[in-house]
Amino acid sequence: GAVVSQHPSRVICKSGTSVKIECRSLDFQATTMFWYRQFPKQSLMLMATSNEGSKATYEQGVEKDKFLINHASLTLSTLTVTSAHPEDSSFYICSATRNAGQKFAEQYFGPGTRLTVT
Amino acid sequence: SQKIEQNSEALNIQEGKTATLTCNYTNYSPAYLQWYRQDPGRGPVFLLLIRENEKEKRKERLKVTFDTTLKQSLFHITASQPADSATYLCALDTRGSYIPTFGRGTSLIVHP
Numbered sequence: 001g002a003v004v005s006q007h008p009s010r011v012i013c014k015s016g017t018s019v020k021i022e023c024r025s026l027d028f029q030a031t032t033m034f035w036y037r038q039f040p041k042q043s044l045m046l047m048a049t050s051n052e053g054s055k056a057t058y059e060q061g062v063e064k065d066k067f068l069i070n071h072a073s074l075t076l077s078t079l080t081v082t083s084a085h086p087e088d089s090s091f092y093i094c095s096a097t098r099n100a101g102q103k104f105a106e107q108y109f110g111p112g113t114r115l116t117v118t
Numbered sequence: 119s120q121k122i123e124q125n126s127e128a129l130n131i132q133e134g135k136t137a138t139l140t141c142n143y144t145n146y147s148p149a150y151l152q153w154y155r156q157d158p159g160r161g162p163v164f165l166l167l168i169r170e171n172e173k174e175k176r177k178e179r180l181k182v183t184f185d186t187t188l189k190q191s192l193f194h195i196t197a198s199q200p201a202d203s204a205t206y207l208c209a210l211d212t213r214g215s216y217i218p219t220f221g222r223g224t225s226l227i228v229h230p
Contacts, residue, residue, distance in 0.1 A: 097216065
């Protein structure tokens with residue numbers, strides 16, 4: 001159990017366009033989902049915490065107007081990279097927890113989305 | 119400044135040996151520490167969580183220790199196999215919440 005999927009797995013887009021990435025919890029309800037970005041050989045950097053039915057909480061330095069997050073249901077969160085630029089090229093990973101708020105909650109990660117902006 | 123340090127150099131070992139990976143941290147007093155495995159181009163997979171009041175935790179061939187005095191966690195894989203080759207990330211509580219902060223990870227390569 002506790003499977004998280006992401007779609008697409010890879011996407012190439014042109015500079016200036018927008019890209020939407022979906023994150024789904026397949027067999028559990030996730031009141032909270034997280035979006036990370038990972039550059040090669042770097043650690044996962046938390047971008048935002050997404051709560052179902054409310055606005056996402058963004059980490060310092062992450063532009064909320066550029067990285068739009070929607071958590072429309074208990075099993076789906078989306079990240080839209082608006083007006084993408086080459087520097088936005090990265091590996092985007094979502095995760096979900098079944099026990100939001102509990103201190104020792106385990107996170108279940110999606111397989112990631114490789115975004116390349118040309 | 120606050121840091122989570124994992125050896126950036128890959129660890130190369132022979133099949134059957136015990137792999138030991140290190141996670142050091144400074145200026146935190148984490149309530150827990152987690153270890154994840156990440157394969158290339160994939161998301162991390164949770165392996166183990168150890169709490170601040172626990173010294174050691176085991177799961178099959180995996181063993182994690184947590185020394186809050188040394189501010190260090192050791193991650194051991196016994197009887198290592200080529201299939202254990204991956205990057206291993208430590209993650210720890212840096213802000214008193216259930217959202218951990220991740221280290222950069224250490225690549226483990228097990229040679230047959």
